[in-house]
Amino acid sequence: MAKTALRNARVFDGRGLTEPRTVVIDGAVLGTDPSGAREIDAAGATLLPGFIDSHVHLTEPAQLALLAEWGITTGLDMACFPASRVAALRSAGPADFRSAGTPAIGPGGMHVRIPGMPASAVVTSAAEAVRFVEERVADGVDYVKGVAEAPGDGGPPAEALRALVDTARKRGLDTVLHAATPGAYHLAVATGARFVTHVPVLGRIAPEDVAAMKAAGQTAIPTLTMMEAALPYFAGAPGDFVANVAALRAAGVEILAGTDSNADPGAPAAVPHGSSLHHEFKLLAEAGLTTVEILRAATVDPAQAFGLTDRGEIRPGLRADLVLVDGDPVADLSATRAIRAVWCAGTEISR
Numbered sequence: 001m002a003k004t005a006l007r008n009a010r011v012f013d014g015r016g017l018t019e020p021r022t023v024v025i026d027g028a029v030l031g032t033d034p035s036g037a038r039e040i041d042a043a044g045a046t047l048l049p050g051f052i053d054s055h056v057h058l059t060e061p062a063q064l065a066l067l068a069e070w071g072i073t074t075g076l077d078m079a080c081f082p083a084s085r086v087a088a089l090r091s092a093g094p095a096d097f098r099s100a101g102t103p104a105i106g107p108g109g110m111h112v113r114i115p116g117m118p119a120s121a122v123v124t125s126a127a128e129a130v131r132f133v134e135e136r137v138a139d140g141v142d143y144v145k146g147v148a149e150a151p152g153d154g155g156p157p158a159e160a161l162r163a164l165v166d167t168a169r170k171r172g173l174d175t176v177l178h179a180a181t182p183g184a185y186h187l188a189v190a191t192g193a194r195f196v197t198h199v200p201v202l203g204r205i206a207p208e209d210v211a212a213m214k215a216a217g218q219t220a221i222p223t224l225t226m227m228e229a230a231l232p233y234f235a236g237a238p239g240d241f242v243a244n245v246a247a248l249r250a251a252g253v254e255i256l257a258g259t260d261s262n263a264d265p266g267a268p269a270a271v272p273h274g275s276s277l278h279h280e281f282k283l284l285a286e287a288g289l290t291t292v293e294i295l296r297a298a299t300v301d302p303a304q305a306f307g308l309t310d311r312g313e314i315r316p317g318l319r320a321d322l323v324l325v326d327g328d329p330v331a332d333l334s335a336t337r338a339i340r341a342v343w344c345a346g347t348e349i350s351r
Contacts, residue, residue: 180201
């Protein structure tokens with residue numbers, strides 16, 4: 001793979017934009033020596049680390065291509081089955097794919113009605129949670145996904161969720177727990193799960209749960225785009241999802257950008273792959289996050305939180321996952337949509 005030197009690019013370094021500089025793509029990684037490289041004049045455009053969408057649902061390679069077209073070079077999938085589909089998507093590209101595989105669900109609730117959901121996904125006891133985690137380890141998952149529901153709403157019981165989180169931790173895996181109501185959020189935070197995904201559409205997260213989340217160092221993946229899309233199911237209520245994220249941010253809880261993008265027939269709403277992340281940015285801004293915080297929430301912060309130590313920043317030796325955009329997204333977040341070029345592991349994506 002030939003070298004490419006991007007000259008006169010302002011680089012997002014996690015704090016703001018640098019003065020124009022040269023960034024070298026040397027094969028699949030970022031290098032230092034521009035000699036002999038094909039040169040591209042960025043002419044003052046902004047170079048960002050490839051975006052990471054921290055909550056997607058993927059079923060086919062075309063969806064990975066859609067992610068890449070919108071600057072998303074890593075998709076963190078939160079439910080994909082069977083294991084053979086996960087394996088196929090891992091090598092499909094162009095965007096990189098990580099997955100929880102099959103999620104742990106309860107005997108009731110909407111997830112049990114998702115077409116094709118394996119019967120083995122249902123977890124009703126601590127012993128079954130241990131069995132479930134061992135099966136996911138055998139599948140080679142990157143993290144474990146569980147669905148928390150408020151008591152009486154059909155999810156796994158509290159002791160099963162605690163066993164899920166504890167067993168995954170013992171096997172070196174983090175857990176992501178779905179929680180979309182205040183009661184479910186309380187249960188998810190109490191398990192000590194590393195990540196809690198979604199926020200309640202209606203109803204506020206209890207202040208004591210927000211405080212506990214901050215104290216435990218847990219991370220939120222709010223998926224505001226999905227919560228907004230689900231709002232019509234709540235009879236025109238105004239919704240509390242943005243206010244819930246504002247409360248998490250005010251308390252200092254880490255927030256990552258994720259969309260819940262999917263094309264699944266059993267989902268509450270279809271959320272488009274790729275473009276939805278840029279709408280997520282807009283909603284996070286409405287919740288009070290600064291532009292720098294939002295850009296970090298889709299680059300360096302998820303890379304660090306999910307242990308993806310080879311990406312998320314623009315520096316020599318890391319993966320050449322890059323997005324070149326016109327304008328200054330620190331000053332105007334909508335500039336993330338003005339994509340000129342995308343590279344996934346050093347390969348430029350046709351757009």
